[in-house]
Amino acid sequence: MKKFAWIAGVILVGVLAGIFWYKFYFVFGDGVKAGSLNYFVKKGVVFKTYEGRVVQEGFQSPTAGGLQSNEFRFSVVDESIAAQLERASGKFVELRYKEYNGMLPWRGASNFVVTEVLTVNESGKADGSALPFDQ
Numbered sequence: 001m002k003k004f005a006w007i008a009g010v011i012l013v014g015v016l017a018g019i020f021w022y023k024f025y026f027v028f029g030d031g032v033k034a035g036s037l038n039y040f041v042k043k044g045v046v047f048k049t050y051e052g053r054v055v056q057e058g059f060q061s062p063t064a065g066g067l068q069s070n071e072f073r074f075s076v077v078d079e080s081i082a083a084q085l086e087r088a089s090g091k092f093v094e095l096r097y098k099e100y101n102g103m104l105p106w107r108g109a110s111n112f113v114v115t116e117v118l119t120v121n122e123s124g125k126a127d128g129s130a131l132p133f134d135q
Helices: 004-024 081-086
Strands: 028-041 049-060 070-078 092-100 113-122
Touching: 028 081, 049 081, 070 081, 070 092, 081 092, 081 113
Parallel strands: 070 113
Antiparallel strands: 028 049, 028 092, 049 070, 092 113
16 A cells, blocks of 8 residues: 555656646747837846837737737846847847746746847837847
């Protein structure tokens, strides 16, 4: 009976660890979003995290007959990416991100975590003349 309880306990811990990994560390999706960087701020009570919002061109309607701007809310973990975005407020940016199934408090208040700043357009418009930020 002790051997069965031991094996069942190990299996249970393994299953719970797998569920935790899938919920919080499995990359559900990744991609690129572009738009005007509306705001970027470091905030939080216990865990200070970088949070931002990009307003994309066009509109979306969550309810019939309503209109609202298409916003991409995201978090940033990397300090160097945060420094780039702090200098790009109000400009047109292209951001590479990863989407997780769940958020962790030390990773930010969003399931979307920006991993790279691809381009920043100084004019603030998507006219195709954006240059890589590193230049």
